[in-house]
Amino acid sequence: MARTQHQYICNSCGNITMKWAGKCDACNEWNTITEEIIEENIPKGLNIAKNKGRTLKFELLANKEKKKIDRNLTGNNEFDRVCGGGLVSGSALLIGGDPGIGKSTLLLQISCSIAYKNQRCIYVSGEEAIEQIRLRAERLGLLDSPVELASATNVRDIIASMEDKDNPVSMMVIDSIQTMYVDIVDSAPGTVTQVRACTLELIRAAKKQNVTLLIVGHVTKDGQIAGPRVLEHMVDTVLYFEGDRGHQFRILRAVKNRFGPTDEIGVFEMANEGLIEVSNPSELFLAQRQSEAAGSSVFAGLEGTRPVLVEVQALVVESPYATPRRQVIGWDSGRLAMIMAVLESRCGIHMSASEVYLNIAGGIKINEPAADLAVAAALISAHTGKPLPEGAIFFGEIGLAGEIRQVAQAEARIKEAAKLGFETAIIPNLPKGKKNQRKIKSSLKIKQLKHVQQLPDIF
Numbered sequence: 183m184a185r186t187q188h189q190y191i192c193n194s195c196g197n198i199t200m201k202w203a204g205k206c207d208a209c210n211e212w213n214t215i216t217e218e219i220i221e222e223n224i225p226k227g228l229n230i231a232k233n234k235g236r237t238l239k240f241e242l243l244a245n246k247e248k249k250k251i252d253r254n255l256t257g258n259n260e261f262d263r264v265c266g267g268g269l270v271s272g273s274a275l276l277i278g279g280d281p282g283i284g285k286s287t288l289l290l291q292i293s294c295s296i297a298y299k300n301q302r303c304i305y306v307s308g309e310e311a312i313e314q315i316r317l318r319a320e321r322l323g324l325l326d327s328p329v330e331l332a333s334a335t336n337v338r339d340i341i342a343s344m345e346d347k348d349n350p351v352s353m354m355v356i357d358s359i360q361t362m363y364v365d366i367v368d369s370a371p372g373t374v375t376q377v378r379a380c381t382l383e384l385i386r387a388a389k390k391q392n393v394t395l396l397i398v399g400h401v402t403k404d405g406q407i408a409g410p411r412v413l414e415h416m417v418d419t420v421l422y423f424e425g426d427r428g429h430q431f432r433i434l435r436a437v438k439n440r441f442g443p444t445d446e447i448g449v450f451e452m453a454n455e456g457l458i459e460v461s462n463p464s465e466l467f468l469a470q471r472q473s474e475a476a477g478s479s480v481f482a483g484l485e486g487t488r489p490v491l492v493e494v495q496a497l498v499v500e501s502p503y504a505t506p507r508r509q510v511i512g513w514d515s516g517r518l519a520m521i522m523a524v525l526e527s528r529c530g531i532h533m534s535a536s537e538v539y540l541n542i543a544g545g546i547k548i549n550e551p552a553a554d555l556a557v558a559a560a561l562i563s564a565h566t567g568k569p570l571p572e573g574a575i576f577f578g579e580i581g582l583a584g585e586i587r588q589v590a591q592a593e594a595r596i597k598e599a600a601k602l603g604f605e606t607a608i609i610p611n612l613p614k615g616k617k618n619q620r621k622i623k624s625s626l627k628i629k630q631l632k633h634v635q636q637l638p639d640i641f
């Protein structure tokens with residue numbers, strides 16, 4: 183029995199409601215809710231007693247024939263690492279990001295490297311004509327790659343082309359999922375229903391044929407089309423491409439991975455020849471740093487398994503307004519407010535009447551609490567106008583009582599700083615004991631702090 187039903191779906195998070203609203207209750211985004219009509223085939227009622235299922239065959243946890251996961255290396259080290267050590271055949275990846283960030287460029291590069299390995303690779307674009315893709319390939323110097331191109335949007339056709347026993351497909355790129363449609367669903371391409379149905383069909387076919395599926399999903403601010411978040415639970419791996427248009431750096435971040443660690447990042451530089459791997463991001467992020475300027479500190483951070491040094495910049499100026507401005511780029515604004523409150527109440531540093539700006543240089547976003555100490559140092563330096571000691575790096579979390587707490591992987595952070603020629607590491611106090619102290623032994627001078635009150639003394 184078919185029944186038509188109206189429902190309202192949020193294009194940002196996929197939440198379904200029975201009533202329209204200006205703001206989504208689930209994700210708090212505005213103007214993202216659209217109406218969709220769904221034809222539902224409602225069964226008369228599954229009679230469990232009559233139609234018995236078949237008995238499942240259970241297996242033991244310990245498996246005698248160990249099956250190793252097959253990894254397909256693309257040769258692009260940054261991309262391979264973010265995927266957890268290469269692509270897993272038969273897995274589905276979603277690559278999300280703002281339009282124009284470089285998703286098509288990256289995937290064309292990846293497709294070509296797989297095709298160069300004599301594996302069959304198909305690149306399906308619903309957005310660009312083949313001639314346009316050729317132009318890009320020419321600019322990237324990849325015209326001689328045996329990658330196969332198609333300009334198509336009908337998922338039924340795409341799946342039919344995937345099934346080729348004589349010449350099996352190894353990898354397929356769908357650029358982008360918001361342009362695709364399946365003809366059994368009434369909604370327009372780009373709606374939540376359509377995007378989900380297409381993804382489901384594509385994944386099902388890809389798993390059957392053991393094809394690695396790479397799906398591009400645009401992130402949209404205005405909520406006109408369904409965002410990649412509504413697909414996150416369907417795929418094995420979710421990668422987001424970040425960075426702002428004003429910077430040449432692009433960061434690929436794994437936010438979900440069934441075959442590897444998350445939070446791993448890959449750093450690229452957008453150039454005329456495409457996305458170039460950046461194997462030493464710290465060097466790049468610190469390249470234009472002016473160490474003699476007040477308000478600049480260096481944070482020894484950790485992105486996934488890799489230590490990365492970044493510059494924290496703070497500016498504190500007198501405010502002409504009753505409610506001074508606070509602007510944070512690349513960090514959490516709630517966390518900045520907390521650090522300022524701690525500095526005020528525990529160290530007597532008053533910034534509440536000043537405008538405060540905080541910027542993580544290079545366009546990278548940091549979400550580690552370990553950056554607290556570097557932020558506090560930059561704020562104090564900006565407030566007093568005194569530059570921080572040259573060649574110092576910081577890491578450590580700050581608690582509400584002003585205590586400085588330990589963070590993970592102190593060793594790796596210090597090692598990276600030593601590699602780049604830094605001289606002093608200002609870090610949380612480690613518990614006494616030979617083992618702990620030996621861990622952080624290095625060519626750097628180590629200063630261990632217990633409380634933020636000790637921070638003004640380092641100048």
Ligand SMILES: Nc1ncnc2c1ncn2[C@@H]1O[C@H](COP(=O)(O)OP(=O)(O)O)[C@@H](O)[C@H]1O
Nearest residue numbers: 279280281282283284285286287288452453454
């Ligand atoms: N001729 C060119 N020279 C250099 N960079 C270009 C050129 N054409 C496009 N780009 C860069 O490529 C970006 C578009 O990348 P693209 O892979 O199409 O993004 P997406 O697929 O994420 O929308 C542009 O923002 C621009 O920075």
Ligand SMILES: [Mg+2]
Nearest residue numbers: 285286309357
């Ligand atoms: Mg594109």
Ligand SMILES: [Zn+2]
Nearest residue numbers: 192195206209
């Ligand atoms: Zn929502």
